[in-house]
Amino acid sequence: MHDMNTVASSVTSSPFIPSSASVAQIMRTVIYALIPGIVIYIGLFGWGVLINIVIASVSALIFEWLMLIIRDRSIRVFLFDGSAILTAILLALAIPPAVPWWIPVVGSFFAIVVAKHLYGGLGYNTFNPAMAAYAILLISFPRELSLWNVPLDQLNQSLDFIGSLQFSLFHILPSTVQYDSITSATLLDHVRTEVGLGKGIDVISRSPVFGYISGAGYEWVNAGFLLGGLWLIYRKIISWHIPVAMLSGISIISGVSFLIAPNTFTSPLIHLLAGASILGAFFIATDPITASTTPIGKIVYGFGIGLITFSIRAWGGYPDGVAFGVLLMGLTVPLLDYYTAPKVFGARKNK
Amino acid sequence: MKKLWHFKGGIKLPGFKSLSNTQVKQAPLPEKIILPLRQHIGEAAEPVVAVGDKVYKGQLVAISHSFISAPIHASSSGVVVDINKYSIPHQSGISEMCVVIETDGVDKWDPRIEPNVHPELLSADEMRVRIREAGIVGLGGAVFPSAAKLKPTRTIDTLVINGVECEPYITCDDALMRSHPENIIRGILLLRKLLNPVECIIAVEDNKPEAIALLQETLVKLKTAGIGSVNTIRVVSVPTVFPTGGEKQLIKVLTGKEVPQHGLPYEVGIVCLNVGTTAAVYDALYSGKPLVSRLMTVTGPQIKNPANFEVLIGTPVENILAAAGGVISDKHTLIMGGPMMGMSLLNAKVPVVKASNCILVEASAEELKSSAMPCIRCGTCATVCPMNLLPQQLYWHARAKAFDKLEHYNLSDCIECGCCSVVCPSKIPLVHYFRFAKTEKYEHEIKAKFADQSRIRTQVREARLERIKQEQEARKAKRKADRQKKKAASADADVSKQVSTG
Numbered sequence: 001m002h003d004m005n006t007v008a009s010s011v012t013s014s015p016f017i018p019s020s021a022s023v024a025q026i027m028r029t030v031i032y033a034l035i036p037g038i039v040i041y042i043g044l045f046g047w048g049v050l051i052n053i054v055i056a057s058v059s060a061l062i063f064e065w066l067m068l069i070i071r072d073r074s075i076r077v078f079l080f081d082g083s084a085i086l087t088a089i090l091l092a093l094a095i096p097p098a099v100p101w102w103i104p105v106v107g108s109f110f111a112i113v114v115a116k117h118l119y120g121g122l123g124y125n126t127f128n129p130a131m132a133a134y135a136i137l138l139i140s141f142p143r144e145l146s147l148w149n150v151p152l153d154q155l156n157q158s159l160d161f162i163g164s165l166q167f168s169l170f171h172i173l174p175s176t177v178q179y180d181s182i183t184s185a186t187l188l189d190h191v192r193t194e195v196g197l198g199k200g201i202d203v204i205s206r207s208p209v210f211g212y213i214s215g216a217g218y219e220w221v222n223a224g225f226l227l228g229g230l231w232l233i234y235r236k237i238i239s240w241h242i243p244v245a246m247l248s249g250i251s252i253i254s255g256v257s258f259l260i261a262p263n264t265f266t267s268p269l270i271h272l273l274a275g276a277s278i279l280g281a282f283f284i285a286t287d288p289i290t291a292s293t294t295p296i297g298k299i300v301y302g303f304g305i306g307l308i309t310f311s312i313r314a315w316g317g318y319p320d321g322v323a324f325g326v327l328l329m330g331l332t333v334p335l336l337d338y339y340t341a342p343k344v345f346g347a348r349k350n351k
Numbered sequence: 352m353k354k355l356w357h358f359k360g361g362i363k364l365p366g367f368k369s370l371s372n373t374q375v376k377q378a379p380l381p382e383k384i385i386l387p388l389r390q391h392i393g394e395a396a397e398p399v400v401a402v403g404d405k406v407y408k409g410q411l412v413a414i415s416h417s418f419i420s421a422p423i424h425a426s427s428s429g430v431v432v433d434i435n436k437y438s439i440p441h442q443s444g445i446s447e448m449c450v451v452i453e454t455d456g457v458d459k460w461d462p463r464i465e466p467n468v469h470p471e472l473l474s475a476d477e478m479r480v481r482i483r484e485a486g487i488v489g490l491g492g493a494v495f496p497s498a499a500k501l502k503p504t505r506t507i508d509t510l511v512i513n514g515v516e517c518e519p520y521i522t523c524d525d526a527l528m529r530s531h532p533e534n535i536i537r538g539i540l541l542l543r544k545l546l547n548p549v550e551c552i553i554a555v556e557d558n559k560p561e562a563i564a565l566l567q568e569t570l571v572k573l574k575t576a577g578i579g580s581v582n583t584i585r586v587v588s589v590p591t592v593f594p595t596g597g598e599k600q601l602i603k604v605l606t607g608k609e610v611p612q613h614g615l616p617y618e619v620g621i622v623c624l625n626v627g628t629t630a631a632v633y634d635a636l637y638s639g640k641p642l643v644s645r646l647m648t649v650t651g652p653q654i655k656n657p658a659n660f661e662v663l664i665g666t667p668v669e670n671i672l673a674a675a676g677g678v679i680s681d682k683h684t685l686i687m688g689g690p691m692m693g694m695s696l697l698n699a700k701v702p703v704v705k706a707s708n709c710i711l712v713e714a715s716a717e718e719l720k721s722s723a724m725p726c727i728r729c730g731t732c733a734t735v736c737p738m739n740l741l742p743q744q745l746y747w748h749a750r751a752k753a754f755d756k757l758e759h760y761n762l763s764d765c766i767e768c769g770c771c772s773v774v775c776p777s778k779i780p781l782v783h784y785f786r787f788a789k790t791e792k793y794e795h796e797i798k799a800k801f802a803d804q805s806r807i808r809t810q811v812r813e814a815r816l817e818r819i820k821q822e823q824e825a826r827k828a829k830r831k832a833d834r835q836k837k838k839a840a841s842a843d844a845d846v847s848k849q850v851s852t853g
Contacts, residue, residue: 012716013442013783015769016690017364017519021731021776023724077724123725123777239734293730293743337744344761345358345599345738346609 027082033232037224044217045149047164048097056104060088063112087111090130096148101168107133128290131323147183151217187215188275189319200263215274222278229282241298243281249306280322290330297336304329356607358600360737361592362770364519371650371657372522378674384452384665385702387439391488392495393419404431407461412450421496422486426643426663429454440687444697470636485635486642491625494706501545508620510548514555515596518689521709523646526659528562532569538633551584558591594768598623649675651712653683669699682715691769724777732771738764742771742781749788
């Protein structure tokens, strides 16, 4: 292996046209595509979102820098390739806006140090770093990870920037604000608890947490992510296969369930636009390093994530299942890639 | 308008064609001509001249014996001064046997060469012999001996004449189509006699409108002159996507047919020849002249006067560079061929060969190189691969030298077009890995074959030794048994003797 690498770097051979694309450019484009969703998120749910993104990004860069030093890798090449910041942003979007500062820091540590660098760094990680970190946080700190913010317009008492920062850093709230009143269960969590108590969807869906379609406030945030995701397909940064397959997976299984028992299962539309379906389909499952690379492989991979996501939501122990879907289907990627290689040009029928 | 198909993948590239697209200039006669004996796919030719021999231009200097081979002719008159190993245009700068001729400056054609006014009256076999004896090989770059292509074992539906020239910078085929459209069309009419195709298509990329128009005008002109068979020839403009000029890709675009894996175009009823080859066939059959020169582009950001030249085969590259005004700076890379599939030359002493369609003088290697990042498996390489391969998987397995996996992912189908490398955001020199892996895999297979052979040899030897041993033992046992029998018999005899005597 070593001789081949030396050859590759010492001899000039065709093509002699340098590649104009770059990893950093791809990562930057994905980050730009997240902006509409993030802006809507901050607008509807307050500064906690931005504070988490900043804390996660800064700590991710520090961990990345340390690991590059320890592993003797080029800091100039890797530190600002955008991959660490993208991981941090996705992680920050996966956790609730009102959490203490050490939640994103611990998450970044796990994402960058364990899931990314201990597996070999950029390009070599088996698991999606943001989702692996989220899963660890969810298992380790279930309380902090399950209370999500109520949209600002449903609040009498709101948290300004200073208040949000104080809450994040020192876990103090202004005397006028109670923690329980600014946070609540999300739509998916609410449905899961109430259905567990034997209530029907007709009763449950009267809750203000439902919003217009799929969760007060969150439905708009997801619309923002959908916009960014479609732009990524248009820019050919991602292909349509994984998002379409994952959303189809969710729609089909939730549609069938809804048709069979409409009072136990929410409609497919809610499943598509609530939770992390959209963010997951366009931004997380499409992480090239951990996803399948062949057209058919991508479809199976995405569809599988969709099925697992719904199964966990409907019958599992957690309100949402995107992260586990991505992690579990990630395990099947080597197999998928091997068995779904496209037919070579001129393939003979009876090869 | 003809219906066109498209192949999966490919990329759009900047052309840089206007740089060199001038009138064809005559390259000056070099003092020395170096003629490698292997300028084609197949066996090297064998020299039929000796040091000190005087040769005419066009005289045979090396003869080919096998079917897949081609003879070599002196490209100018002069004296053979050496037959030895010289550095040839090759990626690793290896040397091969060459005939070196010191030119006499007269450039006198062999008087035995006679033009033929009506080559169409020749029999098909006679035409093939003449094409073969003229040393004609595929001038598009593959240098497959043309005569071998012109005797297909099944009926041919379509003769495709490749004037696509999809590599950036190169314009010599364009220059040929614009300067000699009639030679190309008359060449096709002769090839029709050999192949009897239903139709002939001249394919040209749509970035060469002038060539397309001139070819069409020539068709009309020949038709009004009473040559009705031009009716079977059509000029088809194809979209400018690299690598449409690849034989398999072009056939797909024109006919929708895919040449089978590890197969040849005739299997789907198609023969494909380059426009330059077609013009060379015209020259060989009408004028009787063998292939001793070719059109060639000299271009790139580091050459003073980019242009197209008619160059004698065997001319050292440095002479051609001088003819184009010389290089701009010493910091440059010499590339023979185009920027996508050409090879870098280690020095300018190597000769122009039949395959040389371009000398590209690029920026220095340092400027062209960029440091590679790890593969992020984005799969862009797979979307542009015109052979529908998975370069990102081939890359992993090439690094691991996992030869069975490389076979599974069809490494041998890679045409080394370079699309994957050009789009890679991690700037991994993918094609370089694949080229290297192919060589490694080939060596591995040869070693495995040797190992197999020696294992079989050992097994046979062991079996033979075992057999000998068993035979010896059997003989021994038989002798023993015989002896005992004898003994018993003699004992019996003794007893009977004793009895009889007793």
